[in-house]
Amino acid sequence: MSNKAIGIFDSGIGGTSIWKEIVTMLPNENTIYLADSKHAPYGKLSKNEILSLSIKNTKKLLDLQCKIIVVACNTATTNAIKELRQQFDIPFIGIEPAIKPAALQTKTKRVGVLATKGTLTSKLFAKTSDLYANNIEVIEVIGTGLVELIEKGKIHTPEMHTLLTSYLQPMIEKDIDYLVLGCTHYPYLIPILRKILPNNIVIIDSGEAVARQTKSILLKNSLLSKNSEKAEHCLYTNGNLSVLEDILSNYKISTTASYLEF
Secondary structure, three states: OOOOEEEEEEOOOOOHHHHHHHHHHOOOOOEEEEEOHHHOOHHHOOHHHHHHHHHHHHHHHHHOOEEEEEEOOHHHHHHHHHHHHHHOOOOEEOOOOOHHHHHHHOOOOEEEEEEOHHHHOOHHHHHHHHHHOOOOEEEEEEOOOHHHHHHOOOOOOHHHHHHHHHHHHHHHHOOOOEEEEEOOOHHHHHHHHHHHOOOOOEEEOOHHHHHHHHHHHHHHOOOOOOOOOOOOEEEEEOOOHHHHHHHHOOOOOOOEEEEOOO
16 A cells, blocks of 8 residues: 555646655655646636546546545645545645745735635635734735646746736735745746745745645555655646646656546
């Protein structure tokens, strides 16, 4: 069981930012990644649609013999992980915007959150905000169109720069000192964000924290790999394979990327 793969899914290629952190922290672990690009972004779907897709992805990863599942999608976590844990007898790792560290460290008492509609309107996000950010101002902005551009391979384009500038300007004017990225696609925008944001604004994403939690749960369940051979990383997409391959080319990790209908 311990040498089976860590299963990871997201509504597209964005969760590869989480996958990369997991592979870095757990180099002996095999991984299987599902990029559900056909239905990206989940953030514009209804809760029932998100739940249905999350169940579909989970069943596929179980068919592929995964030992643990990382829901590398903020929207799927906030809308479906409770039901997934009730329905399937396997450990799940979720991801949600890193409001807590931003709220604890802000000096201006104003933090920005850039996320999808599905995340920002979820009960879990509201609960987390109430718990950690009730004494600070949270400026929430829905990143409409960002995931679609990333999924089309249009990260470094004038269109992306213009869109990001329009979303960030209200936060800059509010004097935020932390920007929380509430979508796993958004870490790929950090080079552009750095050009637009003032130098004092700290950008936070959840990748490393999710990798730490994954390691912790594997340890707790005695599921850490005993594999002494080179780990295998299989990534599948039901969308444009070249976009996934382009993202993976940024990493010095041996992978196989394939198209898969799911």
